[in-house]
């Protein structure tokens with residue numbers, strides 16, 4: 118997989134206040150220099166900084182590892198459970214050819230010999246394969262780890278020496294899904310064990326796609342960041358009963374047009390359950406093929422075999438009359454409404470030739486893709502699941518509760534700069550009921566998003582993908598190569614723990 122060179126903003130701003138730890142997560146905006154967003158922290162802010170780096174989309178946090186602290190940028194991933202840092206001697210970081218192949222240098226790396234508190238736990242103990250076939254492997258080590266101003270002593274993490282992406286990953290899932298043969302207390306366990314938070318839970322607010330940053334709050338809920346009642350939902354109980362990932366019972370998706378017409382697609386049309394994984398480490402969202410077929414034919418979206426993703430008419434972004442939103446339901450009282458501007462990504466250059474049968478002039482990447490591509494790519498054996506990534510999560514306020522095996526879910530109050538933090542108590546038996554603000558303060562006026570991206574770097578790797586389609590003309594192939602980097606912008610990075618069989 119190749120990734121587009123880009124600029125990544127890492128915004129640091131941390132605070133520990135009683136048993137709540139909060140910091141901002143910054144979004145990597147491909148190819149665009151972005152200014153730093155204002156700090157949301159209440160105490161102990163850090164200077165903002167801009168890091169020139171590579172990003173495949175996603176949300177990044179800045180942490181410190183070791184003594185003295187080394188600054189590292191990590192991808193925030195609710196879909197995996199290990200924290201891994203990129204070693205200074207990692208193959209990708211020391212080999213220009215690999216950097217050209219994967220299209221990314223390393224952002225910042227960790228050098229254990231420069232940390233007096235580093236300890237080796239298990240040489241060669243770590244290897245993870247993500248759904249996009251990206252891999253990372255190396256040793257298990259431990260060292261001091263600071264996030265949002267809270268320092269965890271001797272946190273076990275992976276020290277990666279073979280990688281295909283230029284930042285580490287901060288997995289925030291259940292320890293049962295760690296890649297280690299012997300499970301260990303991971304960052305969420307240690308946050309609670311070392312007394313930083315009372316309840317093993319965090320609230321994720323990715324915020325509007327057109328905004329530079331969102332935030333994560335460990336051990337608390339911010340009632341200014343959502344609208345209405347926080348719905349408390351039990352995690353979907355997997356066969357066997359051990360919770361290994363953040364999955365919800367998913368009941369339907371409804372396509373609702375601006376004129377009131379709606380089309381509801383219940384998951385009951387499937388012949389199997391398709392629980393939804395809430396995964397911040399995945400850029401797009403994936404629904405079972407039978408559901409996407411209905412949505413695609415209603416909206417005129419077309420699958421582009423060269424890009425291996427569905428494309429949709431960009432005009433939906435600018436035409437209020439035909440604009441739509443998708444309502445995702447998880448229970449009779451829990452529905453998240455995702456507006457059109459979160460679902461249609463204007464990432465392809467104007468020169469990109471739309472696929473055959475595509476009638477509109479300008480194609481955009483659709484934020485909803487089919488899980489069938491995972492089976493087609495041979496990454497997983499089964500595709501009876503739903504994966505709700507950033508294109509869904511940005512519209513939601515999500516409380517991930519590892520203590521009570523619950524998810525708190527509400528419609529996000531976008532661009533909120535106010536903050537009212539409720540601490541989650543140590544001795545509760547459930548997430549509390551909580552009420553957010555009455556309504557979204559601002560209203561949306563559709564405007565075309567025009568985000569100029571640098572061209573791809575021409576290339577080897579993905580050429581093979583395009584090449585598999587014998588029918589493509591040379592001109593079209595060349596264009597495909599040009600957008601390969603852009604495709605990577607929407608690339609994904611998932612570690613679904615025990616949910617899926619990863620080949």
Ligand SMILES: *[C@@H]1O[C@H](CO)[C@@H](O)[C@H](O)[C@H]1NC(C)=O
Pocket residue numbers: 129163164165166186187188
């Ligand atoms: C780490 O980042 C902080 C805050 O941005 C900065 O003050 C410090 O100098 C950095 N440390 C190193 C070793 O770069």
Ligand SMILES: *[C@@H]1O[C@H](CO)[C@@H](O)[C@H](O)[C@H]1NC(C)=O
Pocket residue numbers: 325327328531532559560561
């Ligand atoms: C949130 O802020 C961004 C950036 O200023 C803006 O483009 C967007 O329209 C805002 N969202 C809402 C819902 O007002």
Ligand SMILES: *[C@@H]1O[C@H](CO)[C@@H](O)[C@H](O)[C@H]1NC(C)=O
Pocket residue numbers: 356357358359
């Ligand atoms: C569930 O976890 C328990 C304790 O870790 C283990 O003994 C059991 O085998 C697990 N069950 C399944 C189905 O994985």
Ligand SMILES: *[C@@H]1O[C@H](CO)[C@@H](O)[C@H](O)[C@H]1NC(C)=O
Pocket residue numbers: 353354366367368448
């Ligand atoms: C999921 O939701 C459906 C429809 O409401 C319901 O019939 C089913 O029992 C639920 N499954 C679980 C595991 O909660």
Ligand SMILES: *[C@@H]1O[C@H](CO)[C@@H](O)[C@H](O)[C@H]1NC(C)=O
Pocket residue numbers: 389390391392499500501
């Ligand atoms: C998904 O399908 C596979 C085979 O088609 C089956 O073995 C598995 O149990 C299914 N998973 C769920 C959650 O229904």
Ligand SMILES: *[C@@H]1O[C@H](CO)[C@@H](O)[C@H](O)[C@H]1NC(C)=O
Pocket residue numbers: 374376377378438439
């Ligand atoms: C509403 O808009 C959709 C999409 O433009 C269209 O298919 C449908 O016929 C419209 N319904 C009404 C009642 O106008």
Ligand SMILES: *[C@@H]1O[C@H](CO)[C@@H](O)[C@H](O)[C@H]1NC(C)=O
Pocket residue numbers: 371372373379444452453454
């Ligand atoms: C979709 O959600 C919005 C906001 O919650 C709501 O106003 C609307 O009625 C819902 N539409 C459908 C078809 O469920």
